[in-house]
Amino acid sequence: MNTRESTAPWWQDAVFYQIYPRSFRDSNGDGVGDLRGIIEQLDYLNDGKNNTRSLGIDALWISPFFRSPMRDCGYDISDYKDVDPLFGTIDDARELISACHARGIRVIIDLVLNHTSDQHPWFQASASDPDGDKGDWYLWAPRRPNNWIAMLELKSAWWWDERRQAYYLATFSREQPEVNWRNPAVREAMYDVVRFWLEMGVDGFRLDVINWFIKDDRLRSNPWHFKAVPDMFQKHIYDRNRPETLDICRELREISDKYSNTPDDDKVLVGEVFTDDADIAASYHGNGNDALHMAFNFEFLWQKWDARAFHDAIQHWYAALPEGAWPNFTLSNHDQPRHYSRYMPAFGTRDYRQRIALARARVAAAMLLTVRGTPFLYYGEEIGMQNVPLKRHEIQDPLGQRLSFLTRDKGRAPMQWDAGATAGFCPEDAPPWLPVRPAGTQANVEAQLDDPDSLLGWYRTLIRLRRQEPALRQGQLQMLCDGSKQVLGWRRHMPDETGTRDIVVLLNFANRTTPLPDGQVDTGTVLAGTHRDTGEAAHPAELLPHEVLILGQ
Ligand code: NOJ
Secondary structure, rough: OOOOOOOOOOHOOOOOEOOOHOOOOOOOOOOOOOHHHHHHHHHHHOOOOOOOOOOOOOOOOOOOEEEOOOOOOOOOOOOEEOOOOOOHHHHHHHHHHHHHHOOOEEEEEEEOOOEOOOHHHEEEEEEEHHOOOOOOOOOOOOOOOOOEEOOOEEEEEEEEEOOOOOEEEEOOOOOEEEEOOOOOOHHHHHHHHHHHHHHHOEEEEOOOHHHHHOOOOOOOOOOOOOOOOOOOOEOOOOOOOOOOOOHHHHHHHHHHOOOOOHHHHOOEEEOOOOOOHHHHHHHOOOOOOOOOOEEOOOHHHHHHOOOHHHHHHHHHHHHHOOOOOOOEEOOOOOOOOHHHHHHHOOOHHHHHHHHHHHHHHHHHHHHHHOOOOEEEEOOOHHHHHHOOOOOOOOOOOHHHHHHHHHOOOOOOOOOOOOOOOOOOOOOOOOOOOOOOOOOOOOHHHHOOOOOOHHHHHHHHHHHHHHOOOOOHHOEEEEEEEEEOOOOOEEEEEEEEEEEEEEEEEEEOOOOEEEEEOOOOOEEEEEEEEEEOOOEEEOOOOOEEEOEEEEEOO
């Protein structure tokens, strides 16, 4: 493992990169990405030698690759301790972890502990033998007790099982029955899974829908309300966010802390707290950060392109976090449309829309990589990947199969390595599991790898700057511009061995020249910028359209 100069916990300093393994790289020609494909492409992510052609990320979050019938693309697990043959073998997983570590890349894996697959032997036993030792491992009821909804089916979350002559709870798809976390034997079985992977050497976990683990003990109905996304017209007070869930976070923390000796080998817990309410997400850090290390804040995922809205979301998140907790930010993940497409103007010529989308992607990247908190990137955002148009029959996402306009697959298309017919993701004679973007686009690694002015070059510049400048990772953040004129700006401030280091970040969200507030920005040296040369002295009074300017002082 690379040694770091920083004394902060590694996960606070790290840039994370999410890989959706089905879509990153196919090494065996079956049209589906796999673990060996990731191993083959590690140098692209970080070769461990500070090569300027590497992206320079510090940690991977890999979406599930466990044995699964793939009813929800691997978020339905039938064996937590094995790798699905589609993705490789357990030895490939071991090799992937050590190949990452050899390059200084940490690995967190995606544990789905709220539910299993209906093919998991635990569920099979629970369904067929109510009096057996697994009889109480899932949530069963003689009749539908409440109005809870299955998110991926848009129907009641209670499903009839012929064998047991009872209903079981599954709040995603019917093939994902929820385990009974109130049962100590279930907890122990899940903690055993956690230990198994920690022993294998992973550096932590992304914990799928951790805020859904515990359900109301009286199974009460949720009140209805008028918000469709993401709440499905219900206030989720009885099927999510029950107070007892925090005890589980603390128990998980106790286990993972046993495997951590120094800030440099913390085993990090990152919870997917599925809500758009930052206050709820913040609460999962516990008191003084004794529960999760980080809970995802999804406010950016639903944010329109508006500097003021981002300003407010950032301030809201900082204010919501308990003392001692550490922020994180993300713009895209495998459940949402890609932000490149979200921020593309709806109207105008094709060239105009593409030009503005690219300019906005640069602004967004600078925001994500310079704001105080751990950034999570989603594979392909660094090359400007967009949502991929899909025909109905091409959709594999269970949600999209029911309502095609909601399909999450549009943001899950294969990584674009080159401009060829299958984008270099798989051989050209192996149809990829989802269509790749039409050939010829510049949004591919090969086209951008040697071009410092490309979006990929911009991400590399920002990631390197973050690595070189402790102030960008750990420095305090003082807002300079509140976004009201579509300019967002902050100062990152940090004492260093020679005094203090200040870095000023200025982001113009508008496609017009915009004045900066008087007296807020002194002269500085350009550390990175979209319109000015690095090393130049600058005392800007205004920003050009979509300009990003990062100054050292
Ligand atoms: C959240 C995951 O991110 C999503 O992809 C999945 O469908 C559900 N949890 C169910 O596991």
